[in-house]
Amino acid sequence: MVKGERPPVPERLPAPVVDAHTHLDACGAVTAADVTAMVDRAEAAGVTRVVTVADDLAAARWAAEAATWDSRVFAAVAIHPTRTKEFGAAEQSEIERLARQDSVVAVGETGLDHYWDYSPHDAQQRAFRWHIDLAKRVGKPLMIHDRDAHDDVLRILDEEGAPEVVVFHCFSGDLEMARRCVNAGYVLSFAGTVTFRNARALQEAAKFVPAEQFLVETDAPFLTPHPFRGRPNEPYCTAYTVRYLADLRGQRVEEVASSACRNAERVFRLPTVSSVTPREW
Known part of the structure; x- marks a missing residue:
């Protein structure tokens, strides 16, 4: 195993799945050919569609455009909380x-980050409230970044009135946080962090979440699943997380993949392919 090299592309999943949150530009994609190559690798592992997510204005423009280059790519746009100082x-x-464009399926990632100090908390909260309102006005899901800010994120959602669909990207809470989110009707998206050896509390949360309220994602190029932690991540690595979640939850891999795929189709209003049988797709 060579540090800096991408993990191997795993065996194709027995059912298709969607990478619900990735950053194709940060993975190194620039051109349409780059995007196609990345989603080709993903599809080889059974990850048939991806949502590429913006964290600043330039990335938002790129994501919205990239989602017109390949029918397997969709976009989410927002200003990341750590970039809300201005x-x-x-x-x-x-x-x-950009959020009103057909290629954009969500408003995100937005929320609060109390780990980094790049943006004052009051600026983050103002931006978060604005994005909540935007999601409601354009009728698209709200994709949340929540780092060390669970209580404040939930409080602001309550104060503003949550959009119809709320996704906690890279869910990082414990079982109690998961209960609060599930009871509110929110969708929890699990990244490679759930596979980390020190993620016991997160794993308990992942076992609890109902089948209709979870997604899977990479957050690539970050958070590569175990045992490849620290190496470059790409959407195809979603397959590693799906297999881990199946073992964790005591389910068949096909069940986890199919549930996550159906949920992504519902949440992001994607064309339905999850009814295709494994032999056919």
Whole structure:
């Protein structure tokens, strides 16, 4: 195993799945050919579609455009909470314009980050409230970044009134946080972090979440699943996390993949392919 090399592309899953949160540009994609090569590798592992997510204005423009290059790619746009120190009318206008495009299936990632200190908490909260309102106005899911800010995120969602669909990207809470989110009707998306050896509390949460309220994602190029932690991540690595979740939850791999795929189709209003049998797809 060579540090810096991508993990091997795993055996194809027995049912298709969606990488619900990735950053194709940060993975090194620039051109349409780059995007196609990445999603080809993903499809070889059974990851048939991806949602590429923005964290700043340039990335939002790129994601919305990239989602027109390949029918397997969709976009989410927002300003990441750590980048909200300067977030004014011009940025808001552009994010709203992009969020209304057909290629964009969610408003995200937005939320709160109390780990880094790049943006003041009051600026983050103002931006988060604005994105909540935007998601409701455009009628698209809200994709949340929540790092060390569970109580404040839930409080603001309550104060503002949550959009119809809320996704906690890279869910990082414990069993109690998962209960609060599930009871509120939110969807929890699990990344490679759930496979880490020190993630006992997160694993308990992942076992608890109902089949209709979870997604899987990579957050690539970050958070590569065990045993490849620290190596570059790509959407195809979703397959490793699916297999881990199946073992953790005591389910067949096909069941976990199919549930996550159906949920992604419902949440992001994607064309339905999960009814295709494993031999046919």
